[in-house]
Amino acid sequence: xxxxxxxxxxxxxxxxxxxxxxxxxxxxxxxxxxxxxxxxxxxxxxxxxxxxxxxxxxxxxxxxxxxxxxxxxxxxxxxxxxxxxxxxxxxxxxxxxxxxxxxxxxxxxxxxxxxxxxxxxxxxxxxxxxxxxxxxxxxxxxxxxxxxxxxxxxxxxxxxxxxxxxxxxxxxxxxxxxxxxxxxxxxxxxxxxxxxxxxxxxxxxxxxxxxxxxxxxxxxxxxxxxxxxxxxxxxxxxxxxxxxxxxxxxxxxxxxxxxxxxxxxxxxxxxxxxx
Amino acid sequence: xxxxxxxxxxxxxxxxxxxxxxxxxxxxxxxxxxxxxxxxxxxxxxxxxxxxxxxxxxxxxxxxxxxxxxxxxxxxxxxxxxxxxxxxxxxxxxxxxxxxxxxxxxxxxxxxxxxxxxxxxxxxxxxxxxxxxxxxxxxxxxxxxxxxxxxxxxxxxxxxxxxxxxxxxxxxxxxxxxxxxxxxxxxxxxxxxxxxxxxxxxxxxxxxxxxxxxxxxxxxxxxxxxxxxxxxxxxxxxxxxxxxxxxxxxxxxxxxxxxxxxxxxxxxxxxxxxx
Numbered sequence: 223x224x225x226x227x228x229x230x231x232x233x234x235x236x237x238x239x240x241x242x243x244x245x246x247x248x249x250x251x252x253x254x255x256x257x258x259x260x261x262x263x264x265x266x267x268x269x270x271x272x273x274x275x276x277x278x279x280x281x282x283x284x285x286x287x288x289x290x291x292x293x294x295x296x297x298x299x300x301x302x303x304x305x306x307x308x309x310x311x312x313x314x315x316x317x318x319x320x321x322x323x324x325x326x327x328x329x330x331x332x333x334x335x336x337x338x339x340x341x342x343x344x345x346x347x348x349x350x351x352x353x354x355x356x357x358x359x360x361x362x363x364x365x366x367x368x369x370x371x372x373x374x375x376x377x378x379x380x381x382x383x384x385x386x387x388x389x390x391x392x393x394x395x396x397x398x399x400x401x402x403x404x405x406x407x408x409x410x411x412x413x414x415x416x417x418x419x420x421x422x423x424x425x426x427x428x429x430x431x432x433x434x435x436x437x438x439x440x441x442x443x444x445x446x447x448x449x450x451x452x453x454x455x456x457x458x459x460x461x462x463x464x465x466x467x468x469x470x471x472x473x474x475x476x477x478x479x480x481x482x483x484x485x486x487x488x489x490x491x492x493x494x495x496x497x
Numbered sequence: 498x499x500x501x502x503x504x505x506x507x508x509x510x511x512x513x514x515x516x517x518x519x520x521x522x523x524x525x526x527x528x529x530x531x532x533x534x535x536x537x538x539x540x541x542x543x544x545x546x547x548x549x550x551x552x553x554x555x556x557x558x559x560x561x562x563x564x565x566x567x568x569x570x571x572x573x574x575x576x577x578x579x580x581x582x583x584x585x586x587x588x589x590x591x592x593x594x595x596x597x598x599x600x601x602x603x604x605x606x607x608x609x610x611x612x613x614x615x616x617x618x619x620x621x622x623x624x625x626x627x628x629x630x631x632x633x634x635x636x637x638x639x640x641x642x643x644x645x646x647x648x649x650x651x652x653x654x655x656x657x658x659x660x661x662x663x664x665x666x667x668x669x670x671x672x673x674x675x676x677x678x679x680x681x682x683x684x685x686x687x688x689x690x691x692x693x694x695x696x697x698x699x700x701x702x703x704x705x706x707x708x709x710x711x712x713x714x715x716x717x718x719x720x721x722x723x724x725x726x727x728x729x730x731x732x733x734x735x736x737x738x739x740x741x742x743x744x745x746x747x748x749x750x751x752x753x754x755x756x757x758x759x760x761x762x763x764x765x766x767x768x769x770x771x772x
Contacts, residue, residue, distance in 0.1 A: 363756050368746025389753075396748040431767055471643025471766050473671040477759070478664075481638050484756040485763045491746050492706055 230283055231306040238310045241280065241326050245316070247380045254329050256382035257314060260321040261289050266392040267325050268295045274395055275328035279303045282311050285322025292323065301325075316384040329382060330394060331401045334373065334408060338415040340398075342370035344490050345412055345444040346483065349405045349458050351378045353450050358389025359480035360447065365393035367487035368494070373400040375408045405446070409461045412444040421446040421462035422486050423454050424476045428466045430489055438464075439493035445486050450479045505558055506581040513585045516555065516601050520591070522655045529604050531657035532589060535596040536564050541667040542600050543570045549670055550603035551576045557586050560597025567598065576600075591659040604657060605669060606676045609648065609683060613690040615673075617645035619765050620687055620719040621758065624680045624733050626653045628725050633664025634755035635722065640668035642762035643769070648675040650683045680721070684736045687719040696721040696737035697761050698729050699751045703741045705764055713739075714768035720761050725754045 231238050241257065243249040250256050255277060258267045267274040279296045283305055286293050296303045314324045337345070346364040351357050357379045364372050374381055381387075381399055400408070409419050418441055420433075433439055446462055448454030459465050468477055468485050477485070506513050516532065518524040525531045530552060533542050542549040554571045558580055561568050571578045589599045612620070621639040626632050632654045639647050649656055656665075656674055675683070684694050693716055695708075708714055721737055723729030734740050743752055743760050752760070 359753060359756065362749055362753060365747040366743070366745050366749040366752050366756075391750065391753070393747075393749050431770065434767070468641070468763070469766070470641050472640040472668075474637055474641035474668050475666065477641050478634060478637060478666070481634065481641075481755060481759040484752070484759050488743070488760045488763075491744070492709070495706065 231304060231310055233310040233313050238306055242313050250382050255326050256329060258325045258327050258387060259315050261292055261323050263392055264292060264323050264325045266395045267327050268299060272395050273330050276301045277326040280306050280324045282308050282322040330399055332398045334400050334403050334411050337371040337398050337400055338411045343442045343494060344369045345371045346487060347373040347375050347408050347444055347446045348378045349446055349454060350376050350449040354379045354383040354386035355389045356450055356479050357381060358386035360483045361390040362393040363484040364487055365396045367491040369397060369487060371398040371400060373403060373408045375403050375405040405458055406461060417442040417444045419444045419462045421454050421459050421465045422482055423459060423465050424467055426465035426467035428464045430466055430468050433466060434489055439490050443490050447479060447483045506579060506585055508585040508588050513581055517588050525657050530601050531604060532659060533600045533602050533662060534590050536567055536598050538667055539567060539598050539600045541670045542602050543574060547670050548605050552601040554578045555581050555599045557583050557597045605674055607673045609675050609678050609686050612646040612673050612675055613686045618717045618769060619644045620646045621762060622648040622650050622683050622719055622721045623653045624721055624729060625651050625724040629654045629658040629661035630664045631725055631754050632656060633661035635758045636665040637668040638759040639762055640671045642766040644672060644762060646673040646675060648678060648683045650678050650680040680733055681736060692717040692719045694719045694737045696729050696734050696740045697757055698734060698740050699742055701740035701742035703739045705741055705743050708741060709764055714765050718765050722754060722758050
């Protein structure tokens with residue numbers, strides 16, 4: 223007679239319940255683990271050369287049938303693959319249409335010292351960014367622009383928040399993430415490594431176009447991006463070598479954070495191209 | 498004895514109920530009206546030189562006290578200002594913390610012919626963009642980059658959706674918006690007006706950096722942006738003069754729609770600067 227444990231686990235099973243707690247930041251911090259949703263993101267997490275330590279993969283039977291390569295990759299890596307019911311899976315996800323697979327991963331963040339030692343050329347520093355969707359979108363844009371790291375400094379949102387993980391579209395696994403560092407320490411560390419520090423702010427005295435014209439972006443650069451509602455406070459702007467505005471050509475009062483970050487990071491990427 | 502109508506209106510009052518229906522697209526289309534939330538957006542809607550016809554302003558008494566200039570602006574413009582209860586207001590809004598004021602505005606969209614006749618230099622065309630937050634963010638970025646119009650073509654989301662209105666942060670009132678035009682008609686009209694048509698697609702054969710190096714963005718340009726999940730279908734890409742990719746320098750698989758649009762529109766804005 224098969225043991226009941228061989229059937230898909232119900233929501234109340236203690237391993238499902240333990241994973242479900244990871245939807246809350248305090249439990250993620252305590253367990254040093256977070257949830258990754260959907261086949262694409264779980265595939266990234268399982269990449270053999272990636273930074274993630276996957277503790278467990280939860281999958282509904284139907285999704286296991288649809289993604290046999292995922293199950294095989296997990297098993298090849300010695301990662302337990304656990305069947306669970308659709309209701310149990312729904313309790314682990316935050317999306318309206320979950321895609322049947324969730325992984326429990328160890329946190330990815332690395333110390334600032336490790337980033338600094340690698341002589342980065344382009345780093346995004348988020349200071350007090352609170353919206354997880356914005357943070358994830360900036361991480362994705364930073365990855366696309368070829369940034370060497372993203373620092374979530376000060377009281378920024380937890381990058382392991384489900385919304386941030388989803389908005390990053392896998393980029394969380396692609397470049398080093400630093401968390402829990404005061405903004406001033408991040409700036410000091412990056413400056414000591416030879417990066418100029420540019421604060422992006424709608425009221426900045428320097429125009430991004432002028433910086434591009436003047437080749438001021440050619441060197442290694444850390445960009446500081448502020449909170450979506452109130453921007454960068456004066457004491458953070460004062461830490462920067464320059465405060466830079468993305469020019470507003472029309473009548474918009476400002477750009478949203480992720481848009482401004484993408485324009486700044488791509489300006490740096492363009493200036494860093496080999497000629 | 499004061500008439501009961503002088504007290505704040507309750508949710509069931511017929512004018513509140515009529516406004517509440519505007520949360521649904523079919524009623525917005527039928528009444529040719531939409532809802533604008535929050536003092537900043539309502540201020541934009543009431544701007545004397547703006548494109549909006551405001552039919553009514555709903556305000557909770559407390560917010561009327563906090564924004565007397567808004568109430569005065571509405572009254573000066575002959576717009577009825579109606580007090581309503583906080584519960585009635587909450588029924589009109591979609592935000593968790595509504596800011597106490599909502600306006601009913603006439604739809605803003607203009608015919609494509611009007612945009613074409615104005616000899617635009619930079620236009621964003623959204624083809625089948627379905628997420629209202631993305632559409633609003635692109636409208637805001639297009640405004641900031643100095644675009645002359647945004648066309649929501651094909652089966653794109655309704656720009657008067659509450660999420661789109663909020664994400665546009667007032668930009669909906671800043672530049673002409675065209676809706677309900679097939680993508681092919683939008684492309685034909687803009688091309689006839691002398692604009693080159695560039696489709697943005699991660700698999701594009703032309704690199705945005707190369708176009709910038711070669712001054713290919715100096716002329717009037719319409720950018721075509723596709724659906725957030727599946728991009729631009731082949732028949733739409735085939736309408737363009739070139740299909741352009743934003744370079745991916747890192748390991749991200751793609752950029753999100755609003756990020757890619759911002760980078761493309763800002764590349765055009767930079768190329769259009771007077772030298």
